[in-house]
Amino acid sequence: SRNIRLAVIPGDGIGTEVVAEGLKVLEAVGTKIEPTHYDLGAARYHRTGETLPDSVLEELRGFDAILLGAIGDPSVPPGILERDLLLRLRFTFDHYVNLRPVKLFPGVETPLADTPAEDIDMIVVREGTEGLYAGTGGVMRRGTPHEIATQESLNTAHGVERVVRYAFEQAKSRPRKKLTLVHKTNVLSYAGDLWQRTVNRVAEEYPEVTTDYSHIDAASMFFVTQPERFDVIVTDNLFGDIITDLGAAIAGGIGLAASGNINPERTAPSMFEPVHGSAPDIAGQGKADPTATILSVAMLLDHLGLRDEAAKVEQAVADDIVERLAGWAGRTTHEIGDDITARVSG
Amino acid sequence: SRNIRLAVIPGDGIGTEVVAEGLKVLEAVGTKIEPTHYDLGAARYHRTGETLPDSVLEELRGFDAILLGAIGDPSVPPGILERDLLLRLRFTFDHYVNLRPVKLFPGVETPLADTPAEDIDMIVVREGTEGLYAGTGGVMRRGTPHEIATQESLNTAHGVERVVRYAFEQAKSRPRKKLTLVHKTNVLSYAGDLWQRTVNRVAEEYPEVTTDYSHIDAASMFFVTQPERFDVIVTDNLFGDIITDLGAAIAGGIGLAASGNINPERTAPSMFEPVHGSAPDIAGQGKADPTATILSVAMLLDHLGLRDEAAKVEQAVADDIVERLAGWAGRTTHEIGDDITARVSG
Ligand SMILES: CC(C)[C@H](C(=O)O)[C@@H](O)C(=O)O
Ligand SMILES: CC(C)[C@H](C(=O)O)[C@@H](O)C(=O)O
Numbered sequence: 054s055r056n057i058r059l060a061v062i063p064g065d066g067i068g069t070e071v072v073a074e075g076l077k078v079l080e081a082v083g084t085k086i087e088p089t090h091y092d093l094g095a096a097r098y099h100r101t102g103e104t105l106p107d108s109v110l111e112e113l114r115g116f117d118a119i120l121l122g123a124i125g126d127p128s129v130p131p132g133i134l135e136r137d138l139l140l141r142l143r144f145t146f147d148h149y150v151n152l153r154p155v156k157l158f159p160g161v162e163t164p165l166a167d168t169p170a171e172d173i174d175m176i177v178v179r180e181g182t183e184g185l186y187a188g189t190g191g192v193m194r195r196g197t198p199h200e201i202a203t204q205e206s207l208n209t210a211h212g213v214e215r216v217v218r219y220a221f222e223q224a225k226s227r228p229r230k231k232l233t234l235v236h237k238t239n240v241l242s243y244a245g246d247l248w249q250r251t252v253n254r255v256a257e258e259y260p261e262v263t264t265d266y267s268h269i270d271a272a273s274m275f276f277v278t279q280p281e282r283f284d285v286i287v288t289d290n291l292f293g294d295i296i297t298d299l300g301a302a303i304a305g306g307i308g309l310a311a312s313g314n315i316n317p318e319r320t321a322p323s324m325f326e327p328v329h330g331s332a333p334d335i336a337g338q339g340k341a342d343p344t345a346t347i348l349s350v351a352m353l354l355d356h357l358g359l360r361d362e363a364a365k366v367e368q369a370v371a372d373d374i375v376e377r378l379a380g381w382a383g384r385t386t387h388e389i390g391d392d393i394t395a396r397v398s399g
Numbered sequence: 400s401r402n403i404r405l406a407v408i409p410g411d412g413i414g415t416e417v418v419a420e421g422l423k424v425l426e427a428v429g430t431k432i433e434p435t436h437y438d439l440g441a442a443r444y445h446r447t448g449e450t451l452p453d454s455v456l457e458e459l460r461g462f463d464a465i466l467l468g469a470i471g472d473p474s475v476p477p478g479i480l481e482r483d484l485l486l487r488l489r490f491t492f493d494h495y496v497n498l499r500p501v502k503l504f505p506g507v508e509t510p511l512a513d514t515p516a517e518d519i520d521m522i523v524v525r526e527g528t529e530g531l532y533a534g535t536g537g538v539m540r541r542g543t544p545h546e547i548a549t550q551e552s553l554n555t556a557h558g559v560e561r562v563v564r565y566a567f568e569q570a571k572s573r574p575r576k577k578l579t580l581v582h583k584t585n586v587l588s589y590a591g592d593l594w595q596r597t598v599n600r601v602a603e604e605y606p607e608v609t610t611d612y613s614h615i616d617a618a619s620m621f622f623v624t625q626p627e628r629f630d631v632i633v634t635d636n637l638f639g640d641i642i643t644d645l646g647a648a649i650a651g652g653i654g655l656a657a658s659g660n661i662n663p664e665r666t667a668p669s670m671f672e673p674v675h676g677s678a679p680d681i682a683g684q685g686k687a688d689p690t691a692t693i694l695s696v697a698m699l700l701d702h703l704g705l706r707d708e709a710a711k712v713e714q715a716v717a718d719d720i721v722e723r724l725a726g727w728a729g730r731t732t733h734e735i736g737d738d739i740t741a742r743v744s745g
Binding site: 140163164166168185190191194196197198205206207208209214241243244247270273278295301302306307 | 512
């Protein structure tokens with residue numbers, strides 16, 4: 054089989070460090086992979102003023118997948134790199150499924166008291182291309198006492214239905230077969246109505262899947278008090294952003310949370326990235342946990358049909374976690390990467 | 400002094416049960432109070448089709464304060480009672496401060512492991528009259544594959560500045576004097592920019608207050624992993640909705656979370672209500688914890704300048720909580736109300 058063409062965007066802060074470990078594992082697991090590095094992020098922005106040149110965007114389109122570290126640096130005004138680089142990639146490549154497992158690995162400490170590992174095992178299917186992330190809105194009379202600033206949430210039948218269908222497929226394939234829509238239908242009535250009607254309609258095609266609804270405020274509470282309520286969650290872009298960080302927190306922390314920005318029709322490359330940010334405060338110190346990136350690599354392998362390799366990486370992480378209970382605090386980014394690499398090579 | 404004229408809206412589900420206990424405590428603490436009941440909610444909606452007649456709204460305007468139980472019932476389509484009754488009251492009476500303490504009482508169990516009570520002690524100042532709650536937006540081609548549904552977040556300099564000022568006053572009066580803006584400035588750039596600029600500008604008038612910023616996704620994570628980061632939080636209507644339910648969860652549950660919908664200029668009555676909903680599943684069974692309502696009554700007393708009475712109610716709740724460790728599970732709504740009443744009368 055031909056080599057996998059992988060675009061690698063280490064990005065900012067700890068991005069570089071964790072991506073290096075991800076690539077090490079990817080090579081060790083025995084894939085024929087041909088990585089091409091792209092130096093997008095804060096450094097390039099400062100050097101050239103570019104965030105994501107059109108020519109680079111078109112080049113990226115030709116790859117089989119993208120591995121991304123983290124984007125964002127305090128030296129760049131908030132939003133520039135996020136919107137013009139990260140969100141532009143998600144939007145241009147139609148990553149309408151932002152897939153984020155929330156799973157407590159046995160042996161990992163959760164901040165929740167008395168919660169057995171099996172109680173935290175869900176998949177959040179976050180919509181990735183619309184809602185408030187559309188970026189539409191505006192400002193009038195800026196800086197005056199009469200300023201008005203608006204943001205618009207754009208939701209389309211096309212955009213909602215495709216992600217809801219994906220979520221039903223996920224739910225169908227899992228033992229519990231339960232899908233929960235998370236929204237705020239009692240306040241966001243137009244968007245909420247579209248989401249709820251879509252779930253109701255698609256549900257008819259999936260009689261084996263139990264459907265459920267929770268307001269985002271109640272769902273946030275349940276994440277902490279009854280995480281076992283959830284199996285598959287489908288939700289919009291902003292609610293998904295919030296609830297997956299909360300999910301990362303309850304499942305042992307942002308150091309373990311993986312994600313895939315997926316284009317299920319494969320009309321453009323999907324992009325895999327840890328949920329965490331660039332963490333400039335600990336960058337360059339070898340303190341970052343590369344596990345979230347390594348688990349994102351497992352999602353990448355799975356997406357490319359390399360299921361055995363994906364399972365091997367996941368198992369290596371699970372084994373590493375069980376053993377880290379003893380020596381966790383001591384290991385550097387490199388050492389964790391090396392330990393997991395040794396396991397997948399073995 | 401003249402009697403306090405209190406409008407009482409028990410509302411739906413457990414609302415009636417918890418409000419009865421709140422009133423009992425209010426009377427026992429020795430206030431001259433003159434309650435008038437209003438039967439707004441699902442029952443009246445079904446009987447007459449009315450949610451909140453204009454004449455009732457005008458009558459309510461004449462009261463010193465409003466005590467509300469809970470609004471919402473599954474027999475009414477989502478959003479009708481919420482928007483036309485609850486949100487209409489908040490908007491018409493300009494309750495721009497939705498004040499929600501998140502405080503772990505000593506003796507209360509938090510779902511967070513290894514978290515001492517003093518780590519969870521913050522006040523969330525949630526904006527109550529704008530943002531996505533404005534209800535603007537629309538739908539086109541409803542029910543077709545080309546449907547578009549929009550929601551608009553409306554933010555004004557007027558609306559943001561007044562709530563930010565209120566939050567700075569709160570922060571100034573607390574030992575830690577720390578204010579955190581919670582938003583999503585990297586994605587909601589127009590609204591986020593208005594919020595951030597307003598906080599920066601008002602901060603200059605409060606050199607003694609430390610200001611800080613956290614994205615809503617990170618803040619949700621920190622609520623679970625490092626709640627001690629927060630002292631006073633100021634945030635918009637929707638983020639405040641989410642984060643205060645999460646706050647209730649970490650501070651021992653929704654049964655203890657109080658709130659005030661406050662009109663600081665007193666151009667209309669402020670309204671006090673537990674954060675929890677109508678909980679139709681346990682309504683009428685005497686299972687609801689009235690403590691959140693009783694704590695809301697304490698906030699009401701404080702707002703009316705009856706600080707000694709407010710402190711007495713709060714202390715009674717704190718004492719009751721310490722003792723409930725022994726016999727919590729056994730007590731009914733009535734019994735908890737009676738126990739707290741006995742303490743404030745003593
Ligand atoms: C960096 C930011 C734009 C991004 C988002 O909000 O989607 C991040 O929080 C995430 O969850 O991947
Ligand atoms: C019932 C609902 C409209 C309300 C809100 O979203 O404000 C509730 O969740 C609350 O927090 O008081």
